[in-house]
Amino acid sequence: xxxxxxxxxxxxxxxxxxxxxxxxxxxxxxxxxxxxxxxxxxxxxxxxxxxxxxxxxxxxxxxxxxxxxxxxxxxxxxxxxxxxxxxxxxxxxxxxxxxxxxxxxxxxxxxxxxxxxxxxxxxxxxxxxxxxxxxxxxxxxxxxxxxxxxxxxxxxxxxxxxxxxxxxxxxxxxxxxxxxxxxxxxxxxxxxxxxxxxxxxxxxxxxxxxxxxxxxxxxxxxxxxxxxxxxxxxxxxxxxxxxxxxxxxxxxxxxxxxxxxxxxxxxxxxxxxxxxxxxxxxxxxxxxxxxxxxxxxxxxxxxxxxxxxxxxxxxxxxxxxxxxxxxxxxxxxxxxxxxxxxxxxxxxxxxxxxxxxxxxxxxxxxxxxxxxxxxxxxxxxxxxxxxxxxxxxxxxxxxxxxxxxxxxxxxxxxxxxxxxxxx
Amino acid sequence: xxxxxxxxxxxxxxxxxxxxxxxxxxxxxxxxxxxxxxxxxxxxxxxxxxxxxxxxxxxxxxxxxxxxxxxxxxxxxxxxxxxxxxxxxxxxxxxxxxxxxxxxxxxxxxxxxxxxxxxxxxxxxxxxxxxxxxxxxxxxxxxxxxxxxxxxxxxxxxxxxxxx
Numbered sequence: 001x002x003x004x005x006x007x008x009x010x011x012x013x014x015x016x017x018x019x020x021x022x023x024x025x026x027x028x029x030x031x032x033x034x035x036x037x038x039x040x041x042x043x044x045x046x047x048x049x050x051x052x053x054x055x056x057x058x059x060x061x062x063x064x065x066x067x068x069x070x071x072x073x074x075x076x077x078x079x080x081x082x083x084x085x086x087x088x089x090x091x092x093x094x095x096x097x098x099x100x101x102x103x104x105x106x107x108x109x110x111x112x113x114x115x116x117x118x119x120x121x122x123x124x125x126x127x128x129x130x131x132x133x134x135x136x137x138x139x140x141x142x143x144x145x146x147x148x149x150x151x152x153x154x155x156x157x158x159x160x161x162x163x164x165x166x167x168x169x170x171x172x173x174x175x176x177x178x179x180x181x182x183x184x185x186x187x188x189x190x191x192x193x194x195x196x197x198x199x200x201x202x203x204x205x206x207x208x209x210x211x212x213x214x215x216x217x218x219x220x221x222x223x224x225x226x227x228x229x230x231x232x233x234x235x236x237x238x239x240x241x242x243x244x245x246x247x248x249x250x251x252x253x254x255x256x257x258x259x260x261x262x263x264x265x266x267x268x269x270x271x272x273x274x275x276x277x278x279x280x281x282x283x284x285x286x287x288x289x290x291x292x293x294x295x296x297x298x299x300x301x302x303x304x305x306x307x308x309x310x311x312x313x314x315x316x317x318x319x320x321x322x323x324x325x326x327x328x329x330x331x332x333x334x335x336x337x338x339x340x341x342x343x344x345x346x347x348x349x350x351x352x353x354x355x356x357x358x359x360x361x362x363x364x365x366x367x368x369x370x371x372x373x374x375x376x377x378x379x380x381x382x383x384x385x386x387x388x389x390x391x392x393x394x395x396x397x398x399x400x401x402x403x404x405x406x407x408x409x410x411x412x413x414x415x416x417x418x419x420x421x422x423x
Numbered sequence: 424x425x426x427x428x429x430x431x432x433x434x435x436x437x438x439x440x441x442x443x444x445x446x447x448x449x450x451x452x453x454x455x456x457x458x459x460x461x462x463x464x465x466x467x468x469x470x471x472x473x474x475x476x477x478x479x480x481x482x483x484x485x486x487x488x489x490x491x492x493x494x495x496x497x498x499x500x501x502x503x504x505x506x507x508x509x510x511x512x513x514x515x516x517x518x519x520x521x522x523x524x525x526x527x528x529x530x531x532x533x534x535x536x537x538x539x540x541x542x543x544x545x546x547x548x549x550x551x552x553x554x555x556x557x558x559x560x561x562x563x564x565x566x567x568x569x570x571x572x573x574x575x576x577x578x579x580x581x582x583x584x585x586x587x
Contacts, residue, residue: 181525334538352555
């Protein structure tokens with residue numbers, strides 16, 4: 001008895017230290033049974049964002065295309081490469097461009113990190129837009145996921161703004177004139193347009209103040225806000241019952257479930273009657289599988305694929321760097337970042353309607369979509385027949401936007417005149 | 424408090440409007456907190472709006488009127504302004520395109536923007552392209568030391584000249 005309660009000797013403690021430290025760090029060994037799989041998900045800080053069990057429909061690659069995950073992983077890549085680039089960057093008009101050249105010439109892996117940051121940024125804008133298309137075309141914004149759609153639209157706008165603020169930082173001709181044009185578009189907003197432009201630039205024109213402001217927004221304010229909204233977005237996925245799925249995916253209990261006939265001679269407790277005479281355990285089809293390893297493997301696969309794509313792009317293509325800023329000589333034509341070229345194309349027809357009126361209506365329409373379209377039919381299916389009208393409207397708007405971006409990018413030459421890109 | 428519903432509510436004299444002391448205080452403190460939040464958000468806006476800009480001054484002098492002989496139209500790209508002298512009248516027209524902020528160049532017929540093809544006449548009125556507004560004219564004054572001074576913060580009606 002006294003032998004059992006005696007504390008182990010120092011020698012024993014030292015000898016067992018590695019294994020004790022290991023087991024205090026990882027509470028569960030690699031799971032071998034369902035109980036272990038469940039506790040792996042909910043006792044690990046990084047894994048407990050997952051449900052213990054996940055619906056099989058969620059794991060269909062062709063349903064989600066992994067677009068939300070890819071957006072998130074691109075955001076992670078952007079955060080990591082961005083923090084690394086901050087070690088060498090100086091937000092000053094006299095130094096910023098030289099630092100870009102240093103990244104090319106002297107910093108180890110400098111150009112590679114800049115390439116990764118640039119291509120991941122463009123990729124994130126594109127993938128977030130595609131993710132939005134996926135959610136709309138599968139009707140996943142419907143009750144009870146209305147508000148998560150609204151958060152998603154906000155995340156899309158934050159992504160655009162993050163990319164836009166980053167555009168100025170290299171302080172080359174492309175950066176300077178893209179931001180000059182972009183902030184001028186903001187200046188067309190009614191009532192507060194001029195104020196918004198002045199607050200953004202901190203001055204009447206793009207200069208040192210604008211560079212500092214865009215830097216602070218880009219490296220501190222926007223990533224923080226984005227992180228907060230991403231957290232809410234993920235949290236609500238869980239609280240809204242996981243990813244959307246068609247009603248058929250949750251098959252009702254088959255008629256074969258037998259009611260237990262109350263027996264005459266048996267005494268029943270009150271609870272026996274409250275719960276009802278049905279025995280559901282084992283009789284209802286279970287369409288869920290354990291997150292560990294099914295969901296985790298899918299996620300790791302998407303992560304590796306995303307990183308591989310960005311690495312490959314960064315090895316093959318260099319991020320553009322033009323001449324240093326020359327305030328006197330705008331390039332002809334001066335173009336905004338590609339995702340704003342649709343806007344710029346519309347601005348060339350009508351400054352107010354193209355730059356502010358139509359984009360504002362488009363965003364408001366996106367935000368209001370789940371509250372305008374309340375029919376519950378067609379959720380969880382791509383291009384559901386019941387959603388023909390909504391999908392047609394959405395696809396039309398997307399195609400119009402894409403056409404404007406393509407025209408602005410490839411078909412506009414000097415003086416914004418129509419040119420053919422094949423000449 | 425909440426655990427004793429009799430004490431809290433039964434003795435409170437419920438007015439005709441149904442407002443009792445607790446809900447009134449609740450509303451007032453909620454309103455106060457919200458008001459403070461709005462005020463602090465507003466003061467942040469005031470904070471990030473610079474009172475002084477560190478870039479190019481909006482108000483600057485350009486030398487004696489004699490440096491601009493009659494009939495000259497000199498575009499000063501660094502200042503983004505074009506000084507026009509006709510006879511003994513001097514004016515300053517902005518060379519920042521009202522479309523998307525590029526610098527317009529002086530052309531035979533007035534001004535032309537290289538970015539998106541906006542064209543303006545001699546007085547800055549739009550004659551073509553996407554520009555929505557004419558080029559603004561800035562206030563020109565004669566400083567005590569005899570130099571002409573341009574204030575880009577105050578726009579004047581087109582056709583307002585300074586007579587020297």
